[in-house]
Amino acid sequence: MVRMKCVISYDGSGFAGYQIQPAKRTVQSEIESALKVLHKGEAVKVTASGRTDAGVHARGQVIHFDTSLPIPETKWVQVLNSIFPEDIAAIQVEAVDDAFHARFSATGKEYRYRLYTTPHRDPLKRFYAYHFPYSLNIEAMEEAARYLTGTHDFTSFCSAKTEVKDKVRTIRKIAIVQEGEEIVFQLVGNGFLYNMVRIIVGTLLECGTGKRSPEEIPEILEAKDRSKAGKTVPPEGLYLWNVFYDN
Amino acid sequence: MVRMKCVISYDGSGFAGYQIQPAKRTVQSEIESALKVLHKGEAVKVTASGRTDAGVHARGQVIHFDTSLPIPETKWVQVLNSIFPEDIAAIQVEAVDDAFHARFSATGKEYRYRLYTTPHRDPLKRFYAYHFPYSLNIEAMEEAARYLTGTHDFTSFCSAKTEVKDKVRTIRKIAIVQEGEEIVFQLVGNGFLYNMVRIIVGTLLECGTGKRSPEEIPEILEAKDRSKAGKTVPPEGLYLWNVFYDN
Structure with missing residues (x-):
């Protein structure tokens, strides 16, 4: 074998x-x-x-x-x-090698979340990007993202149904890239909890529209309570982009 | 009304x-x-x-x-x-105004044709771009495109089933844009015959792979014979991008 x-x-x-x-x-x-x-x-x-x-x-x-x-x-x-x-x-x-395991050998993952902000929906993107027709303050989202980067207990940023006990994860990078009418969130970390990327993006969007202030992020992390963070954005914008392994 | x-x-x-x-x-x-x-x-x-x-x-x-x-x-x-x-x-x-007619008032159209050249097929593009996993000489395709630009009888570049009698059309622009692993053909003209964009792109691709020389284009136009031009590329890469009207 x-x-x-x-x-x-x-x-x-x-x-x-x-x-x-x-x-x-x-x-x-x-x-x-x-x-x-x-x-x-x-x-x-x-x-x-x-x-x-x-x-x-x-x-x-x-x-x-x-x-x-x-x-x-x-x-x-x-x-x-x-x-x-x-x-x-x-x-x-x-x-x-037989020692390789797709799940246990993984040292990190990259997810991307894609959305577009045109006023009208785009039939060609309906399964491939989230339609979010609002103006976004990129700087505010980047500020919020800096609070999330690093090692934290992400209990507030995962589904309440998560069965894993240890909810400490390290986010190595959150980049927010604007490409015309699209915005792509790139998240790299050692691992992501259930719905974590979609809740992080949902919370960043609330900072981007001004509904929340980026300074609230430390309190949300501290609360360890899913209800304190933002909405879970829909699945169609999410891509598992890369899985990392040593060498 | x-x-x-x-x-x-x-x-x-x-x-x-x-x-x-x-x-x-x-x-x-x-x-x-x-x-x-x-x-x-x-x-x-x-x-x-x-x-x-x-x-x-x-x-x-x-x-x-x-x-x-x-x-x-x-x-x-x-x-x-x-x-x-x-x-x-x-x-x-x-x-x-009542005098406006979507078809008869149109002064020109832009079509785009999108393909990607990675060796493996991409499930996320399967309905939205043509998978053409071959290396392409962009300069040769651009040279061929220059022969097609301008006013010509495009009988060789439309479906033999075309019912329209006057097959003279003016192509104002053919641009070939490489975006990473994708190539986008942009064609602007006063009108396009049945399958004309797909046959032009199919013929340009044959110049791009070296199967044909760009210098053959004038002969193909001259022949007024559909069988002299290249293959009709599949529909999934084609986009009606813009329709132009005066003012």
Whole structure:
């Protein structure tokens, strides 16, 4: 058996999220079905760096699986793209050491959140960016972002349903990039809790419209109370952009 | 009755093209159905600047229709966006003189064709850009484009099914813009024949890969024979970008 590490991209619009759920179309179930056919009916378990919610996209999700098929390493991208559905693609595949684990070996992740601010909605972006037709003060959002950068307990910035106990995470970078009528939030950290990126962006937007002041951020962190932070922005703007591993 | 000029945008992926066809979902039928409801059951005829094919998008299609509804001019965008389906949006609406005609008053159009050249397909672009994973010589394509710019008989560059007799058109501009892994062709002209943009781009790509030399373009134009030009590229990369009118 050889362990394969695989960088995949998907359009989240047609999936009920990454993780397998009964009677729903998910990214994991589509990949496992495709690999089962490739392995002549033998089930292949696929492990990802983490889940993504319904409607959330991935440009650089990472998965691993073990295989005994004698496919040369350089042919795997092509083989996987021939068996994956149109809304999932393999971008890079390599054979890795058995110690590699898509989730536990990850040292960090980058998410991006994309929105556009034109007054009218854009049919061509409806599944790919959040329509937020308000004027935004970028400096205020950047100031708020500086308070969030670093190591904090992010209890206030994750879903109250989060089951993980340790809610301390380190955000290495939050960049806010304006590209014409679009604004892209880039967040890099050692890990993100359930809904954390979407709640952070929702809170930054409230600072950007003036509904909140950036100085409130330390109090919100301190409160360790989800209800103190801003709204969860919708999934269509969110992209799992990169997963980082040592070397 | 007041004539309304309306700039609309749509995602062509879910439509069998712009024009009404029996038992198919088309842009025109969706707009006419929505307007009929708005006009309390009264049929409203909608006229566009021209058709677009199945899968082709519009950022700036123009339509007109006549209405007796007492809706203030500034409210129309909002009203239309509340009755249009999610894959069609009104961007700008204004009351115009009765002499205005979306098709006959048009003085020119801009189309854009978008492709990407990464080796692997991108699920997030599958409906919005053509996947062309080959290396392209931009200078050769620009040289070919210069031969096509100006006033020519474009018989070789339109579908053999074209019913229009006069196939002389003027292309004012062909720009080829590289944006990272994407290449966007921008074509501006006084009018485009059936499939003309897609055949021009297909022919330019054959010059870009070296399959043809740019110097062949004058002969192809001269031949007035569709079979002499390149392949018709697929619809998903094509956008009706702008329709121009005097003043």
